[in-house]
Amino acid sequence: MGFLLQLQESLKIALQSIFAHKLRSALTTLGIIIGIVSVTLMNMTIEGLGEAFRSSISAIGADVLYIQKWPWFAGEDWWKYRNRREIKISYAKDIKERSTYAVAVAPTVFSRSTLRLGSNSMENVIVIGTTDEFIYTAGVSVEFGRFMSEVEVKAERPVCVIGAEIAEKLFGNVNPIGRDLKIAGRTFRVVGVLEKQGKFLGLESLDDRVYIPIGQFMRMFPWRTGATITVKIKNMDEIEEAIEELRGIMRTLRRLKPWQEDDFSVNRQELLLNAYNQTVGVIGAVGLGITVLSLIVGGIGVMNIMFVSVKERTREIGIRKAVGATQRAILMQFLVEAIMISLLGGVIGLIFAVILGFVVDQILPTSLPLWVALLSIFISITVGVISGIIPAYKASKLDPVESLRYE
Amino acid sequence: MPLIKLENIVKIYDLGAEKVHALRGINLEIEKGEYVAIMGPSGSGKSTLMNIIGCLDTPTSGRYFLNGVNVSELSDNELARIRNKEIGFVFQMFNLLPRADALHNVELPLIYAGVPGDLRKKLAREALEQVGLGDRLHHKPNELSGGQRQRVAIARALVNKPSIILADEPTGNLDTKTGNEILALFDELHSRGNTIILVTHEPDVARHAHRIIRIRDGMIESDEKVVDRIIAQKG
Numbered sequence: 001m002g003f004l005l006q007l008q009e010s011l012k013i014a015l016q017s018i019f020a021h022k023l024r025s026a027l028t029t030l031g032i033i034i035g036i037v038s039v040t041l042m043n044m045t046i047e048g049l050g051e052a053f054r055s056s057i058s059a060i061g062a063d064v065l066y067i068q069k070w071p072w073f074a075g076e077d078w079w080k081y082r083n084r085r086e087i088k089i090s091y092a093k094d095i096k097e098r099s100t101y102a103v104a105v106a107p108t109v110f111s112r113s114t115l116r117l118g119s120n121s122m123e124n125v126i127v128i129g130t131t132d133e134f135i136y137t138a139g140v141s142v143e144f145g146r147f148m149s150e151v152e153v154k155a156e157r158p159v160c161v162i163g164a165e166i167a168e169k170l171f172g173n174v175n176p177i178g179r180d181l182k183i184a185g186r187t188f189r190v191v192g193v194l195e196k197q198g199k200f201l202g203l204e205s206l207d208d209r210v211y212i213p214i215g216q217f218m219r220m221f222p223w224r225t226g227a228t229i230t231v232k233i234k235n236m237d238e239i240e241e242a243i244e245e246l247r248g249i250m251r252t253l254r255r256l257k258p259w260q261e262d263d264f265s266v267n268r269q270e271l272l273l274n275a276y277n278q279t280v281g282v283i284g285a286v287g288l289g290i291t292v293l294s295l296i297v298g299g300i301g302v303m304n305i306m307f308v309s310v311k312e313r314t315r316e317i318g319i320r321k322a323v324g325a326t327q328r329a330i331l332m333q334f335l336v337e338a339i340m341i342s343l344l345g346g347v348i349g350l351i352f353a354v355i356l357g358f359v360v361d362q363i364l365p366t367s368l369p370l371w372v373a374l375l376s377i378f379i380s381i382t383v384g385v386i387s388g389i390i391p392a393y394k395a396s397k398l399d400p401v402e403s404l405r406y407e
Numbered sequence: 408m409p410l411i412k413l414e415n416i417v418k419i420y421d422l423g424a425e426k427v428h429a430l431r432g433i434n435l436e437i438e439k440g441e442y443v444a445i446m447g448p449s450g451s452g453k454s455t456l457m458n459i460i461g462c463l464d465t466p467t468s469g470r471y472f473l474n475g476v477n478v479s480e481l482s483d484n485e486l487a488r489i490r491n492k493e494i495g496f497v498f499q500m501f502n503l504l505p506r507a508d509a510l511h512n513v514e515l516p517l518i519y520a521g522v523p524g525d526l527r528k529k530l531a532r533e534a535l536e537q538v539g540l541g542d543r544l545h546h547k548p549n550e551l552s553g554g555q556r557q558r559v560a561i562a563r564a565l566v567n568k569p570s571i572i573l574a575d576e577p578t579g580n581l582d583t584k585t586g587n588e589i590l591a592l593f594d595e596l597h598s599r600g601n602t603i604i605l606v607t608h609e610p611d612v613a614r615h616a617h618r619i620i621r622i623r624d625g626m627i628e629s630d631e632k633v634v635d636r637i638i639a640q641k642g
Binding site: 005006009016020315316318319320321322323324325326327328329400401404 | 483491496518520
């Protein structure tokens with residue numbers, strides 16, 4: 001009972017004191033605010049990346065290899081890759097014939113175009129030309145209807161499979177299967193709708209895409225020559241061997257001399273994993289650095305202001321002690337005040353972080369689970385305790401007689 | 408059993424270069440219900456004596472029994488509890504919390520005693536009514552006159568129903584008329600059975616008490632009953 005009463009009194013005094021010195025309190029919390037903003041944003045980004053990564057990684061199967069002109073994280077050598085020859089669609093057939101590890105091989109080429117259905121239209125939709133084997137390499141399932149068949153691909157039939165978002169936006173409640181839509185002015189019949197996949201790495205939607213037989217695509221967009229060959233392998237354990245075999249096949253197809261470097265890249269999920277870990281590592285290191293630095297500065301600020309507060313209120317401490325406040329009560333009073341200042345900074349920082357999160361969302365995906373918010377609050381309380389304990393202890397040990405005499 | 412029993416109380420302040428003997432062996436008994444004035448010039452040690460009686464300070468040597476309890480050997484926290492329960496202070500400078508209203512100032516000892524909200528407010532209000540400030544509950548100290556502030560301080564001293572009310576120059580910052588009102592209030596509190604110890608250097612103030620103890624150079628110079636008591640007139 002006594003403890004709760006004293007806590008209540010301490011909270012009351014702390015609020016009074018903070019509001020009596022608004023500017024001082026605001027300036028004091030600045031360091032804490034910056035620290036909490038940085039720790040919160042860091043966690044929000046790491047968490048957001050993690051979520052996006054986990055949901056996207058399945059879109060790139062661990063057992064799928066991507067033969068492309070560009071490596072996925074080219075880094076500084078981009079000019080080296082620029083002059084490489086394009087990957088031809090015809091390689092897909094050769095790889096399928098020669099590879100012992102590949103179970104499915106699908107070439108893909110893409111372009112952007114406009115979709116039209118009656119008066120409805122969607123601009124800038126990604127149109128992907130591929131084959132029936134794409135359904136095995138893409139790691140995606142069909143929600144309604146079916147994927148395009150081998151026959152349709154060979155005969156270059158005007159059929160298409162649409163993403164979930166297109167079905168929703170163009171057709172609404174109408175069942176799209178068997179209906180026609182126009183891609184770049186040509187009529188295609190919808191044979192299937194893919195399941196919803198979400199955004200790749202939280203940024204690019206995978207659901208506003210439309211898939212058509214590759215022969216159709218080549219007739220519509222003959223200038224789009226660069227392909228990606230997606231290869232699903234038999235067994236995850238043989239991925240290294242499969243890569244070696246694919247490199248051999250590709251080198252033969254490209255007629256490379258033994259001394260020449262590969263002029264293509266075999267990409268795999270692991271690269272994404274590495275890039276993810278690297279990104280998270282950098283964000284973590286930078287964020288942690290800023291956080292620790294600003295929290296130390298902020299904590300010293302709070303400690304300093306608490307020393308001032310104790311000094312200013314020496315007489316008040318004397319009065320309280322005279323009427324029966326124990327050392328613990330005085331300790332608690334000043335500790336609560338330090339925690340309140342720090343917590344104030346923490347809450348303001350959290351609000352700023354959420355607002356800044358919308359900005360960061362343009363570059364990196366962010367997410368704010370409860371634990372991130374709670375951790376930030378916990379950190380600000382901890383800073384308050386650490387920076388308040390010495391001033392509060394000093395206050396609790398003041399001699400009542402001298403404190404009462406203090407002017 | 409006397410309420411207060413001091414046995415050979417000595418207080419030495421160690422100022423590094425020199426040692427100051429503030430009290431040089433005080434022996435004193437005060438019974439419950441007495442109204443005692445402690446007098447002495449400045450530097451006589453009367454403030455030190457008051458601090459020790461008020462449990463704000465501990466003697467260098469000697470024993471102090473309050474209600475039969477040897478308080479000269481208690482820890483700081485135990486002394487805080489004794490101050491909370493047994494002693495009500497009234498200071499020359501009022502010593503109210505400037506940002507708190509009259510009611511909250513009076514509630515303060517009850518907060519540290521752990522009295523819950525409703526009862527606490529009720530007791531604080533009653534104490535303020537007792538000193539005639541029932542209509543000033545929510546005034547801050549700077550909205551009150553000097554005399555009213557001292558009444559708030561007295562209400563605060565009373566609210567825990569302490570064994571002793573210890574007043575240190577309670578009229579020192581007040582004009583004569585207001586001072587007399589405060590002294591009249593002390594008379595009234597005394598007549599209701601409170602034990603009052605008044606520390607002062609003014610003979611006219613001291614003569615409101617029933618017994619005057621004079622301190623000089625850290626020793627009791629005289630200890631006598633007041634024969635020509637002044638009965639303060641209520642304002």
